[in-house]
Amino acid sequence: MMSTKPVILFIAIILSFLTSRAQEILPVIKGNVDISIKKGTMSCDMILSNLPNTDKYVIRLNAGMNIYYFKDVKRGPKPLFYDVDKRDSVQTDESKSYYVHENRGNPARYLPQELEVKYLGMYPVVTDSTSGYEGEDWRGNIAFNSFSIRADGFQSNWYPVLYDISTKKQYERLKYDLTITCEDCTVLFVNGSVPVKAKSAQFISDIPRELAIFCGDFETAQHNGVWLLNSGMKKEDQDKLYALAGTYQAYYSKKFDIPYKGNLTFLHAATVANPKEWGFNFYADPTTFNVADGEYSLASFFNSGNSTKNKQSMAHELAHYYFGTLLKPGAEFGHVMEEGFAEYLSFYLTFNLEGAAPYHDLLQVKFDRLQNLHHYKPFSLVKTEADYGNREYYLYYYAPVIFLAIQKEIGEQVMWRWLKAMVATKSDRTDYNLFLDTFNSSVTDPVLRKKIIGNYFTSDNALQNAKDELGEK
Numbered sequence: 257m258m259s260t261k262p263v264i265l266f267i268a269i270i271l272s273f274l275t276s277r278a279q280e281i282l283p284v285i286k287g288n289v290d291i292s293i294k295k296g297t298m299s300c301d302m303i304l305s306n307l308p309n310t311d312k313y314v315i316r317l318n319a320g321m322n323i324y325y326f327k328d329v330k331r332g333p334k335p336l337f338y339d340v341d342k343r344d345s346v347q348t349d350e351s352k353s354y355y356v357h358e359n360r361g362n363p364a365r366y367l368p369q370e371l372e373v374k375y376l377g378m379y380p381v382v383t384d385s386t387s388g389y390e391g392e393d394w395r396g397n398i399a400f401n402s403f404s405i406r407a408d409g410f411q412s413n414w415y416p417v418l419y420d421i422s423t424k425k426q427y428e429r430l431k432y433d434l435t436i437t438c439e440d441c442t443v444l445f446v447n448g449s450v451p452v453k454a455k456s457a458q459f460i461s462d463i464p465r466e467l468a469i470f471c472g473d474f475e476t477a478q479h480n481g482v483w484l485l486n487s488g489m490k491k492e493d494q495d496k497l498y499a500l501a502g503t504y505q506a507y508y509s510k511k512f513d514i515p516y517k518g519n520l521t522f523l524h525a526a527t528v529a530n531p532k533e534w535g536f537n538f539y540a541d542p543t544t545f546n547v548a549d550g551e552y553s554l555a556s557f558f559n560s561g562n563s564t565k566n567k568q569s570m571a572h573e574l575a576h577y578y579f580g581t582l583l584k585p586g587a588e589f590g591h592v593m594e595e596g597f598a599e600y601l602s603f604y605l606t607f608n609l610e611g612a613a614p615y616h617d618l619l620q621v622k623f624d625r626l627q628n629l630h631h632y633k634p635f636s637l638v639k640t641e642a643d644y645g646n647r648e649y650y651l652y653y654y655a656p657v658i659f660l661a662i663q664k665e666i667g668e669q670v671m672w673r674w675l676k677a678m679v680a681t682k683s684d685r686t687d688y689n690l691f692l693d694t695f696n697s698s699v700t701d702p703v704l705r706k707k708i709i710g711n712y713f714t715s716d717n718a719l720q721n722a723k724d725e726l727g728e729k
């Protein structure tokens with residue numbers, strides 16, 4: 257019996273190797289964050305764990321943060337030597353890129369299994385945007401305006417964000433366990449959790465989320481799991497928004513035959529820029545950040561010229577419950593599925609619930625912008641982000657247009673058979689094979705199957721084929 261042991265061990269090693277290769281790495285962040293919205297300060301002590309095994313990496317952190325120390329938690333309390341990597345050319349303008357040393361005598365980069373970073377930052381508190389502040393605001397800004405702090409994760413990197421140089425992957429979406437304390441706040445909110453009315457609270461998410469935050473002194477409202485933070489909306493508009501979200505959720509639930517779950521959040525943060533008649537939105541799934549005033553603000557959701565687009569954006573975000581939460585991207589092509597099908601579904605919903613006119617208006621915008629997409633590969637050849645030509649146009653314009661053309665060719669019924677087949681896998685490693693396998697099992701006519709794959713999956717002319725099919729210019 258003894259002799260079988262090495263074999264079992266060998267098999268176990270192979271199995272663990274296979275599973276570790278197969279599973280997407282989901283890093284975890286745990287820590288304490290102390291904020292003062294009146295002073296513009298953030299003091300953080302964070303531990304990153306479940307990191308990929310690599311020594312080709314940088315840790316990106318907002319350039320306004322001062323490092324107290326880096327530590328290898330498993331090695332002990334001694335701080336690590338570290339450097340700034342000035343060659344990280346793809347870092348955001350907002351961040352600095354760090355790496356820690358193996359030891360004092362060896363500046364080679366290594367990544368501890370559990371990396372602790374303690375740091376502190378102080379930022380301008382712009383109480384009045386006309387007061388002489390430089391006058392700019394943007395997604396990656398850590399914005400204090402005396403009654404709130406707003407910060408995204410993707411661009412501001414207010415928390416340590418690992419960038420794996422070999423795989424070109426930035427890990428801003430993390431599972432988290434954070435304790436946030438803010439003595440001058442009344443509401444604390446971390447993306448992916450529900451807001452808490454307290455000066456200190458623990459937030460835990462088992463779903464990796466971008467750690468975008470909005471904490472301060474503002475009103476909150478909630479109905480059927482849809483949250484509004486600092487919305488500034490009239491009561492009747494709030495009710496309209498809840499009703500709209502409810503209608504859209506019910507529509508998807510019925511189509512997929514899977515009840516919608518999730519906490520959509522819409523928040524409004526006043527811009528610290530001047531002039532104020534300006535704004536922007538960004539999404540940190542499942543939250544819409546509206547940074548604007550006047551006609552671009554959440555308060556104008558229904559009565560501005562943007563209301564068609566606003567509704568379609570909501571439909572896109574809701575669709576992410578199916579493509580994004582139930583189905584999670586594994587390989588790069590998984591992102592084409594996640595964003596492309598969310599956008600496709602928002603167009604499908606717009607056509608069926610809002611009508612043909614808004615649908616065609618929105619589709620025309622897609623065709624116009626797609627003139628700027630160049631040097632990209634067909635679906636079957638997407639391996640890295642470079643194959644998109646342009647990530648935004650490929651994921652949000654090209655992919656949904658192709659899916660709409662496929663729907664027209666195979667018919668709605670078969671299209672839904674395919675959509676449901678994909679979602680039914682509940683895979684956290686979606687890739688081109690899953691896309692193709694489910695397509696093949698859903699489309700029974702072999703001639704049609706071959707035609708679609710040839711015209712849209714593998715062809716360099718897929719976009720022109722889609723334009724011809726959809727009859728748009």
Ligand SMILES: [Zn+2]
Nearest residue numbers: 572576595598
């Ligand atoms: Zn999306």
